[in-house]
Amino acid sequence: MVKVLIPSGALGLGYSRDALARGIEAGPDIIAIDGGSTDSGPHYLGTGTSKYSRNSTKAEWRELMAARAKAGVPLVIGTAGTCGADDAVDWLAQITREIAAETDERLKLAILKSGQNPEAMAAAFEAGRITALPAAPEVTAETFRACTNIVALAGAEQINAALDTGADIIIAGRTTDTAIIAALPLARGCHPGGAWHGAKIGECGALATTNPNSGTILIAFDDTGFTMTPMADDARATPRTVSAHMLYENSDPFILYEPGGHLDVTGASYIALDDRRVRVEGSVWVPSDRYTVKLEGARRAGFQTVSLVLVREPRYVANIQSWCADIGARCTAKARQRVEGAFSIELRVIGRDATLGALEPGDGSGPEVGVLGIVTAETEALSLEVAKILNPYLLHHPLTEDEEMPTFAFPFSPPEMPRGAVHEFCLNHVLELDDPMDAFRLEVEEIGT
Amino acid sequence: MTRLADMAPKIRSKNAGPFWLTIDIFCETAEVFTRISDGLQTAEMARAFATQTGQIKRFDIAALNVIKISLPRPAVQGTREDRDMHGASFAEIVGELRI
Numbered sequence: 001m002v003k004v005l006i007p008s009g010a011l012g013l014g015y016s017r018d019a020l021a022r023g024i025e026a027g028p029d030i031i032a033i034d035g036g037s038t039d040s041g042p043h044y045l046g047t048g049t050s051k052y053s054r055n056s057t058k059a060e061w062r063e064l065m066a067a068r069a070k071a072g073v074p075l076v077i078g079t080a081g082t083c084g085a086d087d088a089v090d091w092l093a094q095i096t097r098e099i100a101a102e103t104d105e106r107l108k109l110a111i112l113k114s115g116q117n118p119e120a121m122a123a124a125f126e127a128g129r130i131t132a133l134p135a136a137p138e139v140t141a142e143t144f145r146a147c148t149n150i151v152a153l154a155g156a157e158q159i160n161a162a163l164d165t166g167a168d169i170i171i172a173g174r175t176t177d178t179a180i181i182a183a184l185p186l187a188r189g190c191h192p193g194g195a196w197h198g199a200k201i202g203e204c205g206a207l208a209t210t211n212p213n214s215g216t217i218l219i220a221f222d223d224t225g226f227t228m229t230p231m232a233d234d235a236r237a238t239p240r241t242v243s244a245h246m247l248y249e250n251s252d253p254f255i256l257y258e259p260g261g262h263l264d265v266t267g268a269s270y271i272a273l274d275d276r277r278v279r280v281e282g283s284v285w286v287p288s289d290r291y292t293v294k295l296e297g298a299r300r301a302g303f304q305t306v307s308l309v310l311v312r313e314p315r316y317v318a319n320i321q322s323w324c325a326d327i328g329a330r331c332t333a334k335a336r337q338r339v340e341g342a343f344s345i346e347l348r349v350i351g352r353d354a355t356l357g358a359l360e361p362g363d364g365s366g367p368e369v370g371v372l373g374i375v376t377a378e379t380e381a382l383s384l385e386v387a388k389i390l391n392p393y394l395l396h397h398p399l400t401e402d403e404e405m406p407t408f409a410f411p412f413s414p415p416e417m418p419r420g421a422v423h424e425f426c427l428n429h430v431l432e433l434d435d436p437m438d439a440f441r442l443e444v445e446e447i448g449t
Numbered sequence: 450m451t452r453l454a455d456m457a458p459k460i461r462s463k464n465a466g467p468f469w470l471t472i473d474i475f476c477e478t479a480e481v482f483t484r485i486s487d488g489l490q491t492a493e494m495a496r497a498f499a500t501q502t503g504q505i506k507r508f509d510i511a512a513l514n515v516i517k518i519s520l521p522r523p524a525v526q527g528t529r530e531d532r533d534m535h536g537a538s539f540a541e542i543v544g545e546l547r548i
Contacts, residue, residue, distance in 0.1 A: 039535060041527035247473050355541075359539075361545040
């Protein structure tokens, strides 16, 4: 049996300290936590930075390192620093070194890097080793070269290579959400379908229980399946909370693709062992012929400056779409005469259809609207310049020509808010590997005093 | 004609990676599940999302009283055209469908 303790769904999300303490008492074989996902958008991969504050990350990581010391087992984090790019891994590694020095611990740290060289990926694409997944964007070799970061998602094999170093702490770059949990049970010969299925159920911590905020759960893997136990007193796992988690952020609730194969839970059974523990068996791991890892890439998509104006005058609120269309056309024409370079201006009406756009089913009537002006341009200077050309329109543009100049509400001075470079995801592909470690690099160091 | 939002206790939309959107209609009871499962046309859903029926993956899961719909995101997450980074609001479109 292999017991995996999962403190929470991600480092930075918080957990119940009591639940974590109970988890340590349960004698886990490993502590595994996720460090990120693509869910907060392309900025983090595009820039190789973390979404969470450095101070919050350090505070939680310090507690997990202390829990690890108490349990005397490895602590592994996947997708470190939100995006798992090499810079984000280095960021968390540096935090780890600081904590080890501050707490006077001597530790063996293994670092698994998932970053890919854009030029090498362009060559792999031209060699036919990169293939598109469903709904992938069109790409050429140039797409890979344009990426500021490309990462490959490590699976269980690469995490096990890191565990094999005997490290106390493993900081991994981009991994699948499940790999850090499934790795040790697979290495110790547990049921492979159970290992991957339990990892999927556990990847968000207590989200698959009746009290998602409690964070900590323990999953025990064995020869035929797994048992999930929430560590908080007020959290219960039921067949429903566990089976329903296969729906979460997953386009197919029965099939999950991983490096080297896929998990099929169509025949899984979910049995309540008591009122808070669930036993799962019957999931199947189907190995694939080719060993592939998924790629994620982000590239720069211009620079953005946004402005926000509030409109409360009823006649303008009623005619806000034509007001915006008129401003968009006039401002674009004027800016084209005054600046060089590519740009776009978009005006979104908050309170009308800013969220769903053309798909909005309602009529969105209310007493006020906000108009969000979004200028995207090829340089930062141009983006701000065009936003400044937009400003007088947002401030004073009349609905008709024969009326007094109106004035609208700006919440800020200056009204232009530069957002810097914006990025976009541009890969939804898999890379074929001869050996699982081919696209990954493992570094080991001693840290602390 | 009843709005789905008035029948199902919870409708959730989430990203399934940057390129896919997934929407879960939690029906809670077998009665509501059967009613929505029988009455909800995939073509109607496709129309609401301005896409083709063939783009929609649909799973009617009686064991959970859940209907799950997945489709390529209307705009890829985080692009200039995207309006909802976490895909959280697309559930409202489904909630407004009537059967």
